[in-house]
Amino acid sequence: MLYDQIVLRYGDLTMKGRNRNRFEKRMIDQVKQALIGFGPVTYFKSYGRLYVKLNGLPYEPVADRLKDLFGIISVSPVMSTELELEKIQAAAAALMQSIPDKPATFKVNAKRAWKAYPHTSQEMNHLVGGYVLRSMPELKVDVKKPDVELRVDIQEEAVYLYYEVITAAGGFPYGSNGKALLLLSGGIDSPVAGWMALRKGLELEAVHFHSYPFTSDKAKDKVIELAKRLSYYSGEPIKLHLVPFTDLQTKIAQSKNDNLIITLMRRAMLRITEQLAQRSGAGGIVTGESLGQVASQTLASMNVIGRATGLPLLKPLIMMDKQEIIDVAVRIGTFETSILPYEDCCTLFLPKSPSTNPNLNIVMKAEKQMLGYDELIAAAVEGTEELMLSAASQTAVQSAGEDSWF
Ligand code: ATP
Ligand code: MG
Numbered sequence: 001m002l003y004d005q006i007v008l009r010y011g012d013l014t015m016k017g018r019n020r021n022r023f024e025k026r027m028i029d030q031v032k033q034a035l036i037g038f039g040p041v042t043y044f045k046s047y048g049r050l051y052v053k054l055n056g057l058p059y060e061p062v063a064d065r066l067k068d069l070f071g072i073i074s075v076s077p078v079m080s081t082e083l084e085l086e087k088i089q090a091a092a093a094a095l096m097q098s099i100p101d102k103p104a105t106f107k108v109n110a111k112r113a114w115k116a117y118p119h120t121s122q123e124m125n126h127l128v129g130g131y132v133l134r135s136m137p138e139l140k141v142d143v144k145k146p147d148v149e150l151r152v153d154i155q156e157e158a159v160y161l162y163y164e165v166i167t168a169a170g171g172f173p174y175g176s177n178g179k180a181l182l183l184l185s186g187g188i189d190s191p192v193a194g195w196m197a198l199r200k201g202l203e204l205e206a207v208h209f210h211s212y213p214f215t216s217d218k219a220k221d222k223v224i225e226l227a228k229r230l231s232y233y234s235g236e237p238i239k240l241h242l243v244p245f246t247d248l249q250t251k252i253a254q255s256k257n258d259n260l261i262i263t264l265m266r267r268a269m270l271r272i273t274e275q276l277a278q279r280s281g282a283g284g285i286v287t288g289e290s291l292g293q294v295a296s297q298t299l300a301s302m303n304v305i306g307r308a309t310g311l312p313l314l315k316p317l318i319m320m321d322k323q324e325i326i327d328v329a330v331r332i333g334t335f336e337t338s339i340l341p342y343e344d345c346c347t348l349f350l351p352k353s354p355s356t357n358p359n360l361n362i363v364m365k366a367e368k369q370m371l372g373y374d375e376l377i378a379a380a381v382e383g384t385e386e387l388m389l390s391a392a393s394q395t396a397v398q399s400a401g402e403d404s405w406f
Helices: 017-034 059-067 085-097 121-135 189-199 217-234 246-254 258-280 299-306 322-332 360-369 373-382
Strands: 005-009 042-046 049-053 072-081 105-112 148-154 159-162 166-170 179-183 203-210 238-244 385-389
Touching: 005 059, 005 159, 017 042, 017 049, 017 059, 059 072, 059 166, 072 085, 085 121, 085 148, 085 159, 105 121, 121 148, 179 189, 179 258, 189 203, 189 217, 189 322, 203 217, 203 258, 217 238, 217 385, 238 258, 238 373, 246 258, 246 373, 258 299, 258 360, 258 373, 299 360
Parallel strands: 105 148, 179 203, 203 238
Antiparallel strands: 005 049, 005 072, 042 049, 072 159, 072 166, 148 159, 238 385
C-alpha cells in the first residue's frame, strides 16, 4: 500500500492564541479517542495539521472515521517520502500509477513550505511533472482542469504526496464550546439538532421524557439507538437522562386546559430539564424545534414555553425546511430509526386544537391551580434514570440511512 499516513486539516485562520491551542488539544484528544481500536496508529503534529501514521493499516476505514469528526476541515491519505529529489520523483510516479480510474490529464502542484529546500515550488512542478510524464507517456499535462492534481507538500521532516482531499464535517471539536442538554424525542428533528449542536463543539447529554406504561419499551429503545448514533459523532459516550413523565402528563391532561396541554407539557419539560442542567453543569438546552412546523412552534407559543426556563434555548433547526432536515437525518444515519412507528409521550395526550397563541397569564394561572405541580416536577427529576451510551461500533455508516448500521 502506498499511503502511509492521513493528514488532517483543521486550521481556522480566524482563531488565535489561547482559543486555538485549546481547540487543537481537544481535536487531537478526540481523534485519539475515536481511533482507539483501529490498530497501531501514531500521531505527529506540525503547523496546524495532524498526521496520523497508519503503520500498515489500510487508510479507508481510518479516513472514513476521521471525516465524521468535528473540528476537521478535510482529510487526505498521503504518501510520505524523504526529501531527496529522486525519492520524490519515484513516489510521484508510483502514486500516479496507482490511481484506479486511469486519469488522462494531470498537473503537479508543489508547495515548498520548508524554505531551505534547494528547489522552488515552480522548479519542483517541472522536475516532478517531467518525471511522471516520462514514466507514463499516455498522460498529458493540463494546468487548467486536470483529472488529477498531484500535490507535493515539502516540509522539513518529509515530503507528502497526495491527490485526494476528502471534505470532513467541519465545526468545532467535541466539548470545545461548553455543555448543553439535548431534548431528544424519537422524532426526525431532535437528533439532527443534536448533530448540529455537536458540530458547534457543544458537549451534550440527552434528555428523554417517557410516559411508561403508555409508551412502550420500543419507544425507549429507539431513543437509545438515536443517542448511540450521536455518540458516534462525538467519539465519546453520551449520557441519556430518562425522565418519568407519566404523572405530570396525566395531571396536565386532567387540568381541563385542553388547548393548552402541549404548552403546559413543554413548560414542565423545560423546568425539569433546567434542574437536570444544574446538576450536570450544562449551560443551555437544545431542541429540534423548527418555526411553524406545529402549533407549539409558532413565535407566540415559543415565547410562552421558553419563559419557563432562564437557560438559553438553542434551536439549530429553527429556520430550516423539513426536507432539509430530512436530508441531514439521512446523511447522519438517524432517519431510519426516527421513522420507526413508536408512540412518543406527547402524541398520547394530543388535544384536538392545540393553541398556536397561548396567553402567558392564563398558562401561569393554570400551573398555579394544579395541585402538587411543583412536587410532581421534583419527583420527575428525582426519578430520572441515567444511561451511558456509546456507538456499537466506531466505524462509519456504510451508506447513510441504511439500517445495516444498527
Ligand atoms: P422531533 O422530530 O424532534 O420529535 P417535532 O417536530 O416532532 O420534533 P415536537 O414534537 O413539537 O416537534 O417537539 C419539539 C421538540 O421538543 C423536539 O424537537 C424535542 O427537542 C423536544 N421533545 C419533544 N418530545 C420530547 C420527548 N418526549 N422527550 C424529550 N424531548 C422532547
Ligand atoms: Mg416529536
